[in-house]
Amino acid sequence: MVFCITSCTSENSKSDRQKNQEETPDKTKEQAPVHDYLMEGNKGVGTINQFERKPFDSRLADQGNKLFIVKCTICHEVKEDKIGPALYGVTKKRTPEWILNMILTPDQMLAKDPDAIALSQSYDGMMTAMGLNEQEAKSILEYLRKEDAK
Numbered sequence: 001m002v003f004c005i006t007s008c009t010s011e012n013s014k015s016d017r018q019k020n021q022e023e024t025p026d027k028t029k030e031q032a033p034v035h036d037y038l039m040e041g042n043k044g045v046g047t048i049n050q051f052e053r054k055p056f057d058s059r060l061a062d063q064g065n066k067l068f069i070v071k072c073t074i075c076h077e078v079k080e081d082k083i084g085p086a087l088y089g090v091t092k093k094r095t096p097e098w099i100l101n102m103i104l105t106p107d108q109m110l111a112k113d114p115d116a117i118a119l120s121q122s123y124d125g126m127m128t129a130m131g132l133n134e135q136e137a138k139s140i141l142e143y144l145r146k147e148d149a150k
């Protein structure tokens, strides 16, 4: 965590410690470290064939976190295998397009995409479409991107 950005050397009546405590909430939000989306690679099969890579949006990630709990944790955790694989690191190994297609049209992915087919051989269960729209799927992707930066 980076607490001491601009004020460490400035003259101030408050101690550095007090000042840092006051500034921490906003600063950590703005500066939460996120890695970039994967640029190159398999985009999968489905409705998403391009994706506009935008700067990290923490509000979107929070929406995604809530949706993930309701729609995905029956089969997935971020850190542990469940019915489906642990999702930690997924944004570092799959393109955003691939992940969105997997969320939105897993049936097509599992029928036609070589990477999804290979993955499914290690799992007894099957990824199911959870009836999300594109924006909702993108919010979950943003949440996974945030988790991957931890």
Ligand code: HEC
Binding pocket: 068, 071, 072, 073, 074, 075, 076, 083, 084, 085, 086, 087, 090, 094, 099, 102, 103, 110, 116, 119, 120, 121, 123, 124, 125, 126, 127, 128, 130, 132, 140
């Ligand atoms: C009914 C169980 C189930 C549900 C619900 C489910 N998944 Fe899956 N998911 C799987 C399984 C099983 C796989 C592995 C591929 C296969 O065998 O279908 C998988 C694979 C994935 C992958 C690919 C992981 C990798 O390592 O490449 C992603 C991403 C994913 N799921 C995201 C989600 C998200 C996000 C949700 C919630 C919207 C969700 N899944 C809901 C079972 C599920």
